[in-house]
Amino acid sequence: MLMSRIFIKGNVAIARGALDAGCRCYFGYPITPQNDIPEFMSKAMPEAGGEFVQAESEVAAANMLLGAAACGIRAMTSSSSPGMSLKQEALSYMAGSELPGVVVNMNRGGPGLGDIGPSQGDYFQSVKGGGHGDYRLLVLAPGTVQEAYDLTILAFELAFAYRNPVLILGDAIIGQMQEPITPQKPVAVDPFEGGSWRLEGAGQREPRVIKSLHLTDGALAGHNLKLQEKYQRAGKECRHEEFLTQDAELIVVAYGSIGRIVKSTIRKLRKEGVRVGLIRPITLFPFPSRVLFDLADQGKKFLTIEHNMGQMVEDVRLAICGKAESRFYGQLPGNLPTPNDFEQPIIDAVRS
Amino acid sequence: MEEVLAYKSPLLLDDRLSHYCPGCHHGTVHKLVAGCLEELGVGDNTVCVGSIGCSVFIYNYLTLDTVEAPHGRAPAVATGVKRSRPDKFVFTYQGDGDLASIGLAEIMHAANRGERISVVFVNNTVYGMTGGQMAPTTMIGQKTTTCPGGRCADREGLPMKMAEIIAGLGGVRYSARVAVNNIKNLKKARKVLKKAFEIQLAGKGFGFVEFLASCPTNWRMTSLAANERVEKEMIPYFPLGVFKDEQGDS
Ligand SMILES: Cc1ncc(C[n+]2csc(CCOP(=O)(O)OP(=O)(O)O)c2C)c(N)n1
Ligand code: SF4
Numbered sequence: 395m396l397m398s399r400i401f402i403k404g405n406v407a408i409a410r411g412a413l414d415a416g417c418r419c420y421f422g423y424p425i426t427p428q429n430d431i432p433e434f435m436s437k438a439m440p441e442a443g444g445e446f447v448q449a450e451s452e453v454a455a456a457n458m459l460l461g462a463a464a465c466g467i468r469a470m471t472s473s474s475s476p477g478m479s480l481k482q483e484a485l486s487y488m489a490g491s492e493l494p495g496v497v498v499n500m501n502r503g504g505p506g507l508g509d510i511g512p513s514q515g516d517y518f519q520s521v522k523g524g525g526h527g528d529y530r531l532l533v534l535a536p537g538t539v540q541e542a543y544d545l546t547i548l549a550f551e552l553a554f555a556y557r558n559p560v561l562i563l564g565d566a567i568i569g570q571m572q573e574p575i576t577p578q579k580p581v582a583v584d585p586f587e588g589g590s591w592r593l594e595g596a597g598q599r600e601p602r603v604i605k606s607l608h609l610t611d612g613a614l615a616g617h618n619l620k621l622q623e624k625y626q627r628a629g630k631e632c633r634h635e636e637f638l639t640q641d642a643e644l645i646v647v648a649y650g651s652i653g654r655i656v657k658s659t660i661r662k663l664r665k666e667g668v669r670v671g672l673i674r675p676i677t678l679f680p681f682p683s684r685v686l687f688d689l690a691d692q693g694k695k696f697l698t699i700e701h702n703m704g705q706m707v708e709d710v711r712l713a714i715c716g717k718a719e720s721r722f723y724g725q726l727p728g729n730l731p732t733p734n735d736f737e738q739p740i741i742d743a744v745r746s
Numbered sequence: 747m748e749e750v751l752a753y754k755s756p757l758l759l760d761d762r763l764s765h766y767c768p769g770c771h772h773g774t775v776h777k778l779v780a781g782c783l784e785e786l787g788v789g790d791n792t793v794c795v796g797s798i799g800c801s802v803f804i805y806n807y808l809t810l811d812t813v814e815a816p817h818g819r820a821p822a823v824a825t826g827v828k829r830s831r832p833d834k835f836v837f838t839y840q841g842d843g844d845l846a847s848i849g850l851a852e853i854m855h856a857a858n859r860g861e862r863i864s865v866v867f868v869n870n871t872v873y874g875m876t877g878g879q880m881a882p883t884t885m886i887g888q889k890t891t892t893c894p895g896g897r898c899a900d901r902e903g904l905p906m907k908m909a910e911i912i913a914g915l916g917g918v919r920y921s922a923r924v925a926v927n928n929i930k931n932l933k934k935a936r937k938v939l940k941k942a943f944e945i946q947l948a949g950k951g952f953g954f955v956e957f958l959a960s961c962p963t964n965w966r967m968t969s970l971a972a973n974e975r976v977e978k979e980m981i982p983y984f985p986l987g988v989f990k991d992e993q994g995d996s
Contacts, residue, residue, distance in 0.1 A: 418830070419826065419829055419830050421826065445829040445830065447825065447829060447859075449822065449855075450851050450852070450854075450855035451851060453819065453822070453851075453852075454819070454822040454825075454851065454852055454855065455822075457815065457816060457819035457822035457823050457826065457852070458822050458823070458825050458826035458829070459826060460813075460815070460816075460819075460822075460823050460826060461795070461813065461815075461822065461823035461824060461825060461826025461827040461828075461829075461830070462826035462827065462829065462830040463826070464793075464813040464823075464826070464827060465793070465826075465827055465830040465831045465834075467830040467831075469826070469830065483816050483819075484816060484819070487814075487815075487816050491813075491814065593793045593811040593812070593813055593827070593831075594791075594793070594811065594831060594834065595789075595790050595791035595792050595793060595810075595811055595834055595835070596789070596790060596792075596809065596810060596811050597790045597791075598790070601805070601809045601810050601811050601812065602811050602812075603805040603811075603812045603813075603814075604812070604813040604814065605796075605805070605812075605813070605814035606814060607802060607814060
């Protein structure tokens with residue numbers, strides 16, 4: 395049976411995606427531009443027999459997520475940039491303790507209080523760890539409202555498959571725009587998910603301990619190695635959108651809402667005969683390095699466009715290994731870019 | 747002659763060498779927790795939320811399903827545990843640096859929300875694990891490595907009386923302070939702790955027990971002198987007693 399289409403905001407699509415993915419605990423603290431998520435959850439969670447807590451801070455919300463995750467339940471928290479900084483402590487502990495949870499960041503402008511407009515200034519924080527220690531989050535970056543919904547469902551699957559926090563990285567554009575989407579059939583969640591490791595009282599078995607402390611000789615080294623092997627394995631979850639790259643001279647690399655806006659620019663320039671294509675990474679960690687490397691190998695040039703002063707471009711350069719020319723165009727925060735804004739930078743890069 | 751068993755260690759207490767210093771009360775409080783859980787028959791159904799400090803290894807001694815919380819965040823972690831598994835018995839075990847300093851927001855709000863959890867709070871007036879720095883509960887005149895001249899009210903404020911503060915919050919059903927420095931106090935402490943646990947089992951709300959405890963190492967005292975300090979210096983400022991006991995439905 396085909397589900398009927400609904401017209402909703404990106405933020406609500408994420409909340410609805412979580413609900414349909416079997417999320418039954420939500421913990422959050424208000425911050426613009428993601429308040430639609432806790433507002434939706436405050437009603438949806440109790441109705442679904444779950445729990446909603448407006449925490450006293452993002453620190454507490456993320457630690458509530460840690461506690462719920464330790465019980466093997468599907469749980470989520472969401473925030474925006476300043477709040478994400480506060481969540482990093484718990485995310486580091488969750489990664490260290492191998493706990494699954496979904497975290498949403500609707501990236502706004504920074505540093506500091508910055509502004510409440512869209513930005514991609516949190517790329518480094520999202521994909522390079524964010525908190526202390528040697529760990530990674532799996533990072534998903536939706537470019538449409540439908541994708542925001544679908545990737546939220548995927549986020550829960552990945553969180554449990556890898557026992558690691560998964561981050562959905564959007565921004566005010568994705569969060570606030572409204573589009574029609576087709577929802578999926580709600581996931582039937584196995585209540586015994588995490589059955590082999592979750593906490594529930596030891597009963598007659600050996601007690602389980604969920605911790606990130608490893609003091610005995612070599613224990614932490616072994617644990618960190620195990621985590622790194624997991625991040626390697628997660629490489630197979632790599633996802634990206636490829637648009638008109640085959641005959642392109644220039645490949646634009648852009649993600650999230652910027653990727654979507656650039657796509658419109660490319661459509662227009664194609665009509666004028668400009669041979670430009672797009673790679674839009676959907677997973678930012680793992681990063682689609684292989685596809686970029688192969689395109690560089692074919693002699694194409696690269697232009698990375700971001701809503702920041704240059705962060706993902708470092709990963710693009712690592713991926714293409716100096717095989718091709720690489721340029722960067724940064725959209726400053728505080729502005730809502732239009733497809734026109736990217737025309738000249740693309741034309742300049744093609745002609746260079 | 748027939749052998750009579752005069753004392754039996756609680757089964758929930760693992761039989762292993764302790765990492766606590768001689769005379770430290772953490773071990774004594776662990777034993778009380780294990781004993782009460784056993785008496786109430788809930789050990790099998792319990793999730794323990796550990797914290798940061800000398801007691802970080804609580805899971806080495808209590809044979810319970812346990813999750814480690816970041817420094818001060820145990821009440822938030824316990825909220826997540828209890829909200830997802832309301833059928834489980836959930837308690838946190840926290841020191842004074844953990845609960846009264848870095849985690850003050852988390853304890854106040856979990857208590858105010860009336861989370862159906864129990865909190866075991868060990869107040870030894872010092873940061874034990876990091877080597878004896880000042881805590882929010884350090885007493886006036888007490889010397890620590892970060893108040894070498896002794897705590898001074900003008901500069902550092904007065905030691906915080908957590909059991910009284912917590913008792914003032916709406917969601918709290920039970921708040922008490924006990925000590926384990928002698929047999930008489932220990933027996934009382936056991937009753938009080940059991941009561942706090944029963945409050946959770948009855949689904950009534952938040953239960954809090956503050957233990958006045960010794961840290962002979964960082965107090966630079968013998969175990970016996972430390973026990974005496976609890977009696978002569980701590981109890982007069984941190985009075986023992988039950989500050990809230992509401993058995994009604996919440
Ligand atoms: C975020 C953070 N800050 C500081 C520390 C260092 N630290 C470890 S234990 C501790 C103090 C614990 O004192 P208390 O809660 O009184 O417990 P005790 O050791 O006395 O039992 C501190 C500050 C830490 N682990 N994490
Ligand atoms: S340092 Fe103090 S609190 Fe820590 S184990 Fe030793 S006596 Fe106990």
